[in-house]
Amino acid sequence: MQEPQSVQKVILEIVAELSTSRPQQxxxxxxxxEDLGLDSVSSMEMLSMLAERLDLDVSLEEAMQVNxxxxxxxxxxxxxxxx
Amino acid sequence: xxVVILGAAGFLGVNxxxxxxxxxxxxxxxxxxRTNVLHLRALGAQMVEAELHDAEALAxxxxxxxxxxxxxxxxxxxxxxxxxxLATGLTELEVVLGAAAKAKxxxxxxxxxxxxxxxxxxxxxxxxxxxxxxxxLGVYHDLKWSLEARALAEDRFPVTVVCPGACLGPWDxxxxxxxxxxxxxxxxxxxxxxxxxxxxxxxxxALGLSRLGEITPPExxxxxxxxxxxxxxxxxxxxxxxxxxxxxxxxxxxxxxRADLEEARARAGGPRPNMARELVDLIVHGPRIDAEWxxxxxxxxxRSFDDTLEAYEGWARRMNLIARPLVVAQERWG
Numbered sequence: 539m540q541e542p543q544s545v546q547k548v549i550l551e552i553v554a555e556l557s558t559s560r561p562q563q564x565x566x567x568x569x570x571x572e573d574l575g576l577d578s579v580s581s582m583e584m585l586s587m588l589a590e591r592l593d594l595d596v597s598l599e600e601a602m603q604v605n606x607x608x609x610x611x612x613x614x615x616x617x618x619x620x621x
Numbered sequence: 622x623x624v625v626i627l628g629a630a631g632f633l634g635v636n637x638x639x640x641x642x643x644x645x646x647x648x649x650x651x652x653x654x655r656t657n658v659l660h661l662r663a664l665g666a667q668m669v670e671a672e673l674h675d676a677e678a679l680a681x682x683x684x685x686x687x688x689x690x691x692x693x694x695x696x697x698x699x700x701x702x703x704x705x706x707l708a709t710g711l712t713e714l715e716v717v718l719g720a721a722a723k724a725k726x727x728x729x730x731x732x733x734x735x736x737x738x739x740x741x742x743x744x745x746x747x748x749x750x751x752x753x754x755x756x757x758l759g760v761y762h763d764l765k766w767s768l769e770a771r772a773l774a775e776d777r778f779p780v781t782v783v784c785p786g787a788c789l790g791p792w793d794x795x796x797x798x799x800x801x802x803x804x805x806x807x808x809x810x811x812x813x814x815x816x817x818x819x820x821x822x823x824x825x826x827a828l829g830l831s832r833l834g835e836i837t838p839p840e841x842x843x844x845x846x847x848x849x850x851x852x853x854x855x856x857x858x859x860x861x862x863x864x865x866x867x868x869x870x871x872x873x874x875x876x877x878x879r880a881d882l883e884e885a886r887a888r889a890g891g892p893r894p895n896m897a898r899e900l901v902d903l904i905v906h907g908p909r910i911d912a913e914w915x916x917x918x919x920x921x922x923x924r925s926f927d928d929t930l931e932a933y934e935g936w937a938r939r940m941n942l943i944a945r946p947l948v949v950a951q952e953r954w955g
Binding site: 556575577578579582583585586587589590595596597598599601602603 | 655658
């Protein structure tokens with residue numbers, strides 16, 4: 539199981555890969571669409587890549603509810619039993 | 622039978638995977654590295670990673686497949702560079718066909734589009750109506766014609782081409798052909814031009830593809846369309862369902878200009894267009910289509926528009942694409 543720090547690191551790496559932001563520029567409060575420029579399709583791709591990297595069980599319904607980086611982290615940690 | 626699907630994570634792909642799994646098949650789903658496979662994971666689908674330009678990875682993914690569904694024909698996001706779009710599409714297809722030959726696949730079903738169905742001056746178009754050259758009706762039309770022509774010219778293994786109409790139904794996450802439905806459901810009166818729309822429920826297309834995998838039809842080209850209707854008529858039916866006053870259809874040239882403007886905004890980082898250029902071209906130039914021959918070949922009974930909308934709306938609500946509660950008209954239409 540991944541440590542919280544590494545979970546956050548993986549998330550920031552994936553977000554950075556799909557957006558124009560660098561990991562160190564990304565904040566928990568950043569909105570995926572408005573602040574990071576990820577449209578709905580890219581947001582889904584991001585959550586899908588995350589689910590594969592961390593072996594998370596995330597449904598599309600849950601993924602569609604996520605709006606910020608912090609919510610991505612919270613969802614991941616819930617699935618990993620960290621929260 | 623060993624079955625491989627290229628483009629399994631897309632709108633039609635997910636529906637086909639669901640269909641084949643329900644039929645007891647275990648398709649191998651080829652997916653790009655960067656794509657949304659959340660639902661395929663939830664279905665427990667077997668996945669293999671390969672990009673469409675990677676001949677070696679594709680050959681491994683297709684190895685000795687008895688049946689390959691190719692649903693991953695290039696779909697251009699933008700229409701401003703026809704030459705590059707055609708080059709990308711044809712190059713990717715050439716790589717796929719080469720990999721399939723190397724992998725000694727038994728047969729391929731290539732999914733094209735009704736954009737390749739030519740209009741007929743005196744009767745509804747059928748499977749027999751084909752443009753003799755790229756129709757010049759827009760980038761999407763020319764791309765689909767070119768891809769289909771190349772697929773039908775393949776002689777290393779049998780290829781059957783399937784041309785589905787405008788697919789409607791669950792799992793249209795990119796909000797493509799469903800964009801008009803979604804806008805109505807959100808109580809926004811969408812803009813669209815006048816013309817013919819040949820629509821079909823995506824689940825019926827998936828069923829048709831599944832059945833086509835079990836037979837070899839006498840013709841190499843099938844068209845899957847439930848019904849051809851005037852866009853204004855279809856729009857009025859959806860508007861009534863959601864209690865929205867429909868706008869009068871746009872003149873074709875105005876619709877093209879609006880679509881191009883929305884596309885330019887999207888290229889500059891704006892939202893995806895509500896009115897995509899290819900949809901405008903498909904509606905404006907859409908022929909009336911009679912797909913009875915293919916329907917009979919595959920033993921299909923197409924769902925009604927009402928059933929299709931019910932399924933789409935239920936799915937879109939689950940996905941939070943329709944956020945506000947709706948008051949749906951009590952009277953239903955068939």
